[in-house]
Amino acid sequence: MQPIQSIGYIGMGIMGAPMATNLLRAGFDVGVWNRSSDKCNPLKEQGAKVAASPAALAAGEPDVICINVSDTPDVETVLFGDEGVATGAKEGLIVIDHSTISPVATQDFAARLAEQGVTLLDAPVSGGDVGAINGTLSIMVGGSQEAFDRCEKLFNAVGKNITHLGPAGMGQVCKACNQIAVSCNLLGVCEAMALAKKCGLDLHKMIDVVSGGAAGSWQLANLGPRIADGDHDPGFMIDLVLKDLAIVVDTARKQTLPLAGTNLAESYFRAVKANPSIDGGKLGTQAMARTLEQLGGFQFDE
């Protein structure tokens, strides 16, 4: 098994830039590309080569190309567009897609890349920008076991809890499941806190008592106090969770699976975005609490 040495990295956003930085620090040769090239500068200063296009990055014959872009069409463009990875890729290349995109499209992309001897690993992450900076991301991987094993050192440089879940697409399915649980748990947090507020119960006391038992969740412990204080600064933005839930809902539709709780959570997030008086899509997910405030005619921090 030939070790991974050279990596091309596509997407220097809030996640990609710190992940590429961690790969540089771990001793990999890193080339980078971003749609707006100025975002490559911080990586260039740390020793990364900047490529002119995804095709040019691939033509440099790296062992692996990592991708961190926004949504399914963006991945399709950097892979199969006019100057996409596929035009420059040599047989044996491994592509790791860290973006959160459609599981079904991922299977299609994997099949198309396989035709030219390129292996796709879908490897969406959780843990946010803090996890990306600290190299503590959870990474949910689908695709060839052999390619997964070969990339072990790479994954360990950017993440902590790294799991191979099965064939192509399974990483994306797992991320979709993750976003379902996140959204429904937050729905429960908002409804529990709304009842507490309406009845005059101290919100912080309620969170403390309830967190330790069967009602406990990461969402309650971490976002409950921020809701109580009216703090809607983004950890994870509503625009992004809406993008992820669109993938979940589309995947469920293809599986003929009704997901009424998830649909409801999505609608509540959308109502925050729809509010004309605020730029709701840019708020943190905990701003779902605003929908409860609107429905119930109250304010959490009053």
Place this chain on the structure above:
Amino acid sequence: MQPIQSIGYIGMGIMGAPMATNLLRAGFDVGVWNRSSDKCNPLKEQGAKVAASPAALAAGEPDVICINVSDTPDVETVLFGDEGVATGAKEGLIVIDHSTISPVATQDFAARLAEQGVTLLDAPVSGGDVGAINGTLSIMVGGSQEAFDRCEKLFNAVGKNITHLGPAGMGQVCKACNQIAVSCNLLGVCEAMALAKKCGLDLHKMIDVVSGGAAGSWQLANLGPRIADGDHDPGFMIDLVLKDLAIVVDTARKQTLPLAGTNLAESYFRAVKANPSIDGGKLGTQAMARTLEQLGGFQFDE
């Protein structure tokens, strides 16, 4: 502050019997009463006196009377019925209601008892029969701070995480919030697992990966694996969560607060109970998964 020495205990069910046992072991004088008197026998053998009625229990002039019965009307009967506590109670008595009942009714009961100099603490618990046996229950207390302080040693004999939340009814409000979060989290677990199953993702792997991050919850970590294995044995029965959610929904209605997620979870629990082929109400709450199986036309353990 006069220490508590003698306690009357009403309700020798799955929770009351072990809680009364723990009070006996902690050195309190304990008298007991139960609607069907044979359930008092185990406590009698351990040294508890058995009373003929709640009124007789109260007439023995205990410092405290604890109540652990099923629902709001049951509490009303043991307090204010023909042979209820109120007929025998002397001024200065403290009544601790460990049942999960209506917060609004609790405020009414507290006011009626106060007229005869009796103090009501609402003190619903979480932690189940295991917590009751081990004396590790969480106890959410509403009512007079002075009475709460006086009962500290008593509470410590039956629970671990004991919090005074405010005036009468606030313990019950907090328990209602707890059941909202429990139910919506479980809804998220069932929907996430349904999508995983439909897409062919290994359920146990998904639970392991997702539990450590922002999607993590007690419900996922504890009930997720049982859902994956088709194990619907009761930790907490669907009949009981339906009783609790009826209280939640009624409380929310009185507050003019829409709780669509909780309503949905309640409907999904009810669908398990409605299934004529199983005695669904007696299954554990994780059997909510059966509703997803019905809706999605699949089985988790196949």
